[in-house]
Amino acid sequence: MERKSTTFALESGLDLRQLVTSGSVLHINEDYDDNNCIEPAKTKESKSSVVIGQPVSDFRELEKTMTLLDDNGFVKKKILEEGGGLPLSDSNTVSVAFSGYWQGSLEPFDVCSIHKPLVVDLMNSGLLPGLEKAVRSMLVGETSVFLFTHDLMYGEMGVPPRIKPKANCVFYVKLLKSILTQKDGTIDFAEPNMFHRVHHEVKMLFSSGMTLFKTKNHPAAIQLFRKAVFMLHKCRLADEKEESVQEKLLIKLYMNLAVCYNTIKQPLKACTACNELRRLNSLWNNGKALYQNAKALRMIGQFDAAEKRLRRAMKLCDNKEDIETELTLLLKNKESCNQSRILVNNVSEAGCTVISKDFKNEVEKLIISFKENVDLCQLVMPSGLNSAEVAYIKHVCIRENLFFNKIKANVNFEKDDSNISDEMNIKESDEKYALDKYEAVSTYDDENSLKWENDDLIIF
16 A cells, blocks of 8 residues: 655754754644745725715705706716816717715715726717716816716616615716727728828838838738828828828838839839829939939939939938949949930931841840840830831840830829929820830829729729
């Protein structure tokens, strides 16, 4: 049979030196329980921290200091502590604490403490009519005492024994917090005061987009930034203050879109984002925006326009190192891929089907340089090419596994707010073509519209 061992707890530890010399006396703690744990002492919550207000011995005396809250005299009010903020409405959800007393009663018959307040959606509160009327009259932080008749509270019958029949009562109420009620489902862009909801959603999208950008998930970041842009363009604005907030957010979003599109080498979309910045008067006075615009223009071969933006950005930015690096790259690409050379050697007449040997040589050099240049995504051809020259360029592109696309709509690269020469502007009637390393060429319209081809965002 297995012997059961017994354990004892000592009141104090053993001194080994004393144990091997003079000996020791063991004192056993008979009250010890090894399952016990030390717990912090629980402090009983004081009554004053739970209950608002104090008993009222005579309602008639209190009534003399109160003001009517309704025409029928069913609710009277006295403010004990002033609150502040905007008045409440159906769109608010409030947190309230209260204590209800009968006349002459020393203890409240109904209590909701400050530490565990009652949270109520005023659209569908479920409160007694008198108490709801009282709460709606308050401001955040306010503490008031209300005298209710039975008409707006518990009625003539009451609920005996706890609720007396046909009895008046006093409630001390403190309005702790008020927030706009969160609405379910998608945002209805026709609803009033809608910018507040859109503003919150846009900030969340912006924050998430920044996180995705930092983790180099640029396509996902673009999706969130564009969704935020869409929401801001669609929302209703109540005043100039909301318009100012909307404009600041749009500038941040378009700036981030330009950076993202340049990073994944979609320069035309970056140019469109920069056009929107220009529309918001935040391009020619914004060195960072000019820098991103110049990068995009350099990638599509608009070297002159890119150079003008870079030189202006140098005047606006303190840190010129990145700008100088970009300018060096720009001038190098401009030298190796100079589209104007094909015009110099283009001596054939517009209706002629024969093209010169010099033209062919320059086209060959231009296309090879473009193909080998990793810093160029697209190269816009000069206007004025005849059908034979267009056909020949297309033939060489097919041979070199490049795309030769017609640009359906045009970004007016030189149109700006700084009185820079418009001599290179493209007429709407001119057909434009571009060498492209990708098959699809997005189309853009600069007349206050933004079109994202092959995607779900269209803003007019």
